[in-house]
Amino acid sequence: xxxxxxxxxxxxxxxxxxxxxxxxxQIKKVVTFSRxxxxxxxxxxxxxxxxxxxxxxxxxxxxxxxxxxxxxxxxAYTVKDFSAHYGNxxxxxxxxxxxxxxxxxxxIAGLLEEISIDFDVxxxxxxxxxxxxxxxxxxxxLVKRK
Amino acid sequence: xxxxxxAKSNISYGGGAIVSSDVKSYxxxxxxVKKNEEAxxxxxxxxxxxxxxx
Numbered sequence: 001x002x003x004x005x006x007x008x009x010x011x012x013x014x015x016x017x018x019x020x021x022x023x024x025x026q027i028k029k030v031v032t033f034s035r036x037x038x039x040x041x042x043x044x045x046x047x048x049x050x051x052x053x054x055x056x057x058x059x060x061x062x063x064x065x066x067x068x069x070x071x072x073x074x075x076a077y078t079v080k081d082f083s084a085h086y087g088n089x090x091x092x093x094x095x096x097x098x099x100x101x102x103x104x105x106x107x108i109a110g111l112l113e114e115i116s117i118d119f120d121v122x123x124x125x126x127x128x129x130x131x132x133x134x135x136x137x138x139x140x141x142l143v144k145r146k
Numbered sequence: 147x148x149x150x151x152x153a154k155s156n157i158s159y160g161g162g163a164i165v166s167s168d169v170k171s172y173x174x175x176x177x178x179v180k181k182n183e184e185a186x187x188x189x190x191x192x193x194x195x196x197x198x199x200x
Contacts, residue, residue, distance in 0.1 A: 004157050011169040021156055032172050036186040040194065044185035046178050057177045070157070081163045092189050096181075120195075128193045140188065142195075 001080070001118045003073035003111065013085040016078040017050075022065030029071065030057060031078045033091065041089040043082075047075060059096040072107040076115055083145035094124075094140035101140065108141065109134040119143045 008018035014034075020027040028050040033043045049061040079091055095101030108121065112134065115121060122129040123138030132141070172178050 002159055004159060006156055007158050008163055009166040009169050010163045011165065011167050012171070013163065015169055015172045016163060017169050019156060030172060032175075032178055034173070034178070034182045036182055037189050042189050044182050044189070046181045048175075048177055057172070057175050059177055059181060078163070090194065092185055092192075094185060094188065122195055124192065127188075127191045129195050131195070142192075 001076065001114050003076070003114055004070055005074040005077050006070060008074055008078060010078075010081070013082055016081070018074055020063055020065045020067055020071055022063075022067045024063060024065045027063050027065055028052065029074075031075055033082045033086070036092070041087070043086075043089055043091050045075070045079070045091050045093040047071075068103065069107055069110060072104070072111060076111070076119070079143060080118060080145065088145040091143050092140060093143070102137065104141065105138055108132065119145055
């Protein structure tokens with residue numbers, strides 16, 4: 001995988017911070033991985049914005065900073081780093097709204113060839129995970145490093 | 147001739163996290179805790195690849 005991505009910071013390889021850059025300026029983003037099932041080990045991936053004034057996180061902020069694919073690539077690299085430290089476990093991701101899930105799906109489809117070098121990617125439809133295919137609408141996503 | 151200050155790029159290729167003790171834990175962040183709870187419910191019902199639906 002060799003995609004342009006933002007530089008990202010971590011202290012424990014479970015939470016990562018980076019800054020989106022675009023017409024709206026710099027927007028702080030946080031990616032976290034949290035264990036939500038023990039067998040098989042499955043982690044939830046969250047991507048949130050951090051309000052620069054309050055410091056509060058939000059999963060509903062609309063950045064619209066024109067860098068969606070760079071953000072997704074950055075998230076993919078955090079998955080790689082997380083997996084290198086904690087093992088190749090299933091990682092679950094779902095958009096905070098159906099529209100956002102659809103945007104993730106479009107970005108994954110656009111980067112699928114690159115992402116698939118390192119990851120098995122699945123789409124979830126009605127609680128069943130299928131190998132990810134382009135032009136199929138999914139409810140959520142599951143990835144696992146190869 | 148004016149000096150040109152080159153901005154440090156925020157874009158990289160090839161990955162690799164920068165380790166920094168400035169990154170705080172978000173384990174107790176209420177938004178993330180809520181999202182994890184919702185995801186836990188969704189994943190508990192999930193049929194994983196290569197397994198049969200129960």
